[in-house]
Amino acid sequence: MVKLSKNNVLLLLSILFSILSIIFLFMAVINVQSTYDLVNLYSIDFLVAGVLCMILSMLFSYRHRRLLSLKILKQSQTVTRIKCDNDNCNYKEERFFQEGDYIFKEVGKCPKCNGNLYIDAIYDLELKAKK
């Protein structure tokens, strides 16, 4: 059996209550339309049930969003940009940051012109928030 996290349970409850709310409200409207009487039969009950379900759905949705906002941290990836120190050579490469990297560190020879390669920039690339 699939084990649901608290987050997913809240989301499911929110969806369930919004569906119930739509059904109840729809039934209330149908009831009023068919009898032309607002207080006749179950129209009020349906209306009350629909509004209650809507409130519960909003409550669970709020709790879900709140929990999610606590979990989300902007994910980022640091990139190291390497360049050749020969002005005529436009060799450039980018790779993920490795510990020990620093700007202007020499990192080997250029495969194009055999000049010196150095770290020209280290920066963060922001990725989409991970849920």
Next chain:
Amino acid sequence: MSHKTLMNLVFTNVNNIFNDSTSLYLLQLTFFLIYAFILAFINQRLQTYLWLREAESSLKRLQILASKSKEIVIKKINEVGKPNFDPSPSIESFLDFFVIEPTSLDPYGIVNKFRHILDVRSERFESFIKQIAPNVPQNYIPNLEGLMETAIGLNELYRLVRHYFILGKKTKNMLFIMQLQMNLPLIMRYAEAYFRATHAFSSGKPIGDGVGALVASKLMRGKQVKRITNKTIFSEFEYKDRKLIVIKAEGPGAEIGEIDDAIERIINMYGGSVSRIIMIDAALKLEGEKTGQVAEGVGVAIGGTGVEKFKIEEIATKYKIPLDALIIKMSLEEAITTMKKDIIEAADDAMKRVLNIIDTRTSQGDIVVIVGVGNTMGIL
């Protein structure tokens, strides 16, 4: 009783209430009274309760951030310092480290007093790191100091929020709770930024605040570099018949250097005949401003406690040296977390602006001092 019968009974009774006009009136009156009671008596309590709930959830988040940052510090110290004992208790107690500012009742000489206290603080940090991480390489000590500072910052935020939260809960004072709730968005922004800074410091990545040092580093690249004061370097070279002296903190560790002492020493070295001082630093942007925007002005572009600013202003005033300031705008989060691409690009723009100032506002034979201010972590 079956479920269906029960439902029918409930629905029928509810319908009876709504169908009977007296019952309906009574029901409406009850609702009105409940509503009036809520508005009159429970309104504030309800509001306070909601604020407290919000503060509680932020407090939980702060607690997680503070404890995770502490874990990162312990892990890093074990990794690079290789102590043969458990450093956790020492780190735990050092998280409460504080600095008492000198009294300003008599402001005369306060800058020197402040300077002395900051020096003591710096020494204390360094000796603590050496004590808990005996095998740490010398160039890694500043990074661990920075890491420790972010953990202390997060711990302070957590304790502050917890204090107001408990105080509000105990006294049920709406003012305390309201103040806390209103400040929480900003406090949480700082906390998240501090937490992300922990990651930057633990791996030695350049941070936004280091953009000034990056500009200086770009200018001195390929030139001979000498040490001028403790943790501060300078490079001297010719540019279009002017003598440029570029100063920055010594990288690639998380150093900010002793910029004020370095400037003073350089100016004294040339007998006060420096024509211009150009300072480049990161500055906080206002909301709506673009990150990496370069702005130009006059004055001493340096943040911190004001001690360094005072000394630079003193010496510049003594010799009547014009001070140019270039600032690169960014948010607080961007200043203490890994550099963004916009900031890297802004460094090139700032360098062009510096050269433009030299071209247009100095003459041949002039001596120009250029200072890259900021934390030089991850920048040579």
